[in-house]
Amino acid sequence: MADDPQRNFRSAYYEKVGFRGVEEKKSLEILLKDNPLDVEKLSTFSQRFPLPSMYRIHVWKVLLGILPPHSDSHALVSRYRVEQFEDVSGALTAMRFVHASTPPTELYLRVYQLESRQLPRRSELRPPDAEDENFLAIARAMEEIVDDPVDCYWLIRCFVNQFKHKFGDSIPHLPKSLEHFLSQEDAALLAHLKTSGALNSLPYCLWFRRCFAGCLPESSLQRVWDKVISGSCKILVFVAVEILLSYKIMLMGMSDPDGVYNFLSNMPQENTDAIVSKAIDLWHKYCGTPMHSV
Amino acid sequence: FLEDVKAQAKGELQASESRYQAQRRVTLALQTELLQLYSRLETEESSATASA
Amino acid sequence: FLEDVKAQAKGELQASESRYQAQRRVTLALQTELLQLYSRLETEESSATASA
Numbered sequence: 001m002a003d004d005p006q007r008n009f010r011s012a013y014y015e016k017v018g019f020r021g022v023e024e025k026k027s028l029e030i031l032l033k034d035n036p037l038d039v040e041k042l043s044t045f046s047q048r049f050p051l052p053s054m055y056r057i058h059v060w061k062v063l064l065g066i067l068p069p070h071s072d073s074h075a076l077v078s079r080y081r082v083e084q085f086e087d088v089s090g091a092l093t094a095m096r097f098v099h100a101s102t103p104p105t106e107l108y109l110r111v112y113q114l115e116s117r118q119l120p121r122r123s124e125l126r127p128p129d130a131e132d133e134n135f136l137a138i139a140r141a142m143e144e145i146v147d148d149p150v151d152c153y154w155l156i157r158c159f160v161n162q163f164k165h166k167f168g169d170s171i172p173h174l175p176k177s178l179e180h181f182l183s184q185e186d187a188a189l190l191a192h193l194k195t196s197g198a199l200n201s202l203p204y205c206l207w208f209r210r211c212f213a214g215c216l217p218e219s220s221l222q223r224v225w226d227k228v229i230s231g232s233c234k235i236l237v238f239v240a241v242e243i244l245l246s247y248k249i250m251l252m253g254m255s256d257p258d259g260v261y262n263f264l265s266n267m268p269q270e271n272t273d274a275i276v277s278k279a280i281d282l283w284h285k286y287c288g289t290p291m292h293s294v
Numbered sequence: 295f296l297e298d299v300k301a302q303a304k305g306e307l308q309a310s311e312s313r314y315q316a317q318r319r320v321t322l323a324l325q326t327e328l329l330q331l332y333s334r335l336e337t338e339e340s341s342a343t344a345s346a
Numbered sequence: 347f348l349e350d351v352k353a354q355a356k357g358e359l360q361a362s363e364s365r366y367q368a369q370r371r372v373t374l375a376l377q378t379e380l381l382q383l384y385s386r387l388e389t390e391e392s393s394a395t396a397s398a
Contacts, residue, residue: 036298036301036302068302068305068306068308068309069301069305070301070302070305072302073302073305073306076306076309077305077306077309080309080310080312080313081309081313083313084312084313084316087313087316087317087320087370087373088316088319088320090377091320091323091324091373091377094324094377094380094381095323095324095327095380096384114319114320114323115316115319117319117322119323121326121327121330122327122330123330295348296347296348296351299348299351299352299355300351300355302355303351303352303355303358303359306355306359307355307358307359307362310359310362310363310366311362313366314362314365314366314369317366317369317370317372317373318369320373321369321372321373321376324373324376324377324380325376327380328376328379328380328383331380331383331384331387332383334387335383335386335387335390338387338390338391338394339390342390342394345397
């Protein structure tokens, strides 16, 4: 049935205009009524379906542990989270690390550094290093997705920390994994990237350290982050594969690795929703769809 | 049910502790900054005395 | 027994809360000190510039 093109067309269409989402939204609402929330089931839901935008931030906060599973603790814990952020940002203001016109993303970085004991002395302030830049890129994207600054800080912090702790060991292997799946999907493209030397200088940092922050527009990015936050870093590989496949014709015509790098680092912002949809399908095809519960 | 109560309490306590730990880190950062400022002040004062 | 567990959890949370409040008073005091130090430093610096 999955091969029925008519059906595929229809479901793609419904997904686009939001009808298919009605059933999913209902089942998510049922899950969200649980007290305590079943974090496992919420992860599975989020792996399988796109999160309805009205619930996205709430589900992310639960999955990242910013809110505990018990709903009747949410008010208290939210108050703690607000106070913690205000305490630290207030101290940073007193220490003159930040002031009224400091961009929020820089404030978030300083709060994060202070909390993780990495705040440099004020007399030794240096320009952001590679890791700071990764943080800032994720922060800028999160800022586009989340309105409330306190929520935004906590989501960045927990996203970055979870990503490091959970996937830190896997990240270095993702380029190899990309090569593997690209060989399955388009051996000719892979061969071209290899012979031109571009394969070794693809924008891996942008893709696998910043999780496409600054690469995909936020509306597409958040659908990728749904999967990352609910427990998959493999999805990043499939997004990369689909980006390469989408621009195959252009890439086949390029032989300069720097040209390839620059093009992919400043990728056109059209059709990114389709790229992400195809990447999610491909990810389900190779890695299976989580079936239990929901 | 008992486990449930315990889990809930644990969630709240963890958030509260994280808020407390942040205050401790703030204290450390403030102390470092103060120390630096005091030594700067001393240098300035001694050089002011020397030049006077 | 359940009441017991609840009471214990409440006690732990309160202890955490009061530790937080104590630490908070410390950081507020340090921030006040910092503010004073900054203004002293600025006075000294401006007088040093003036006398130079």
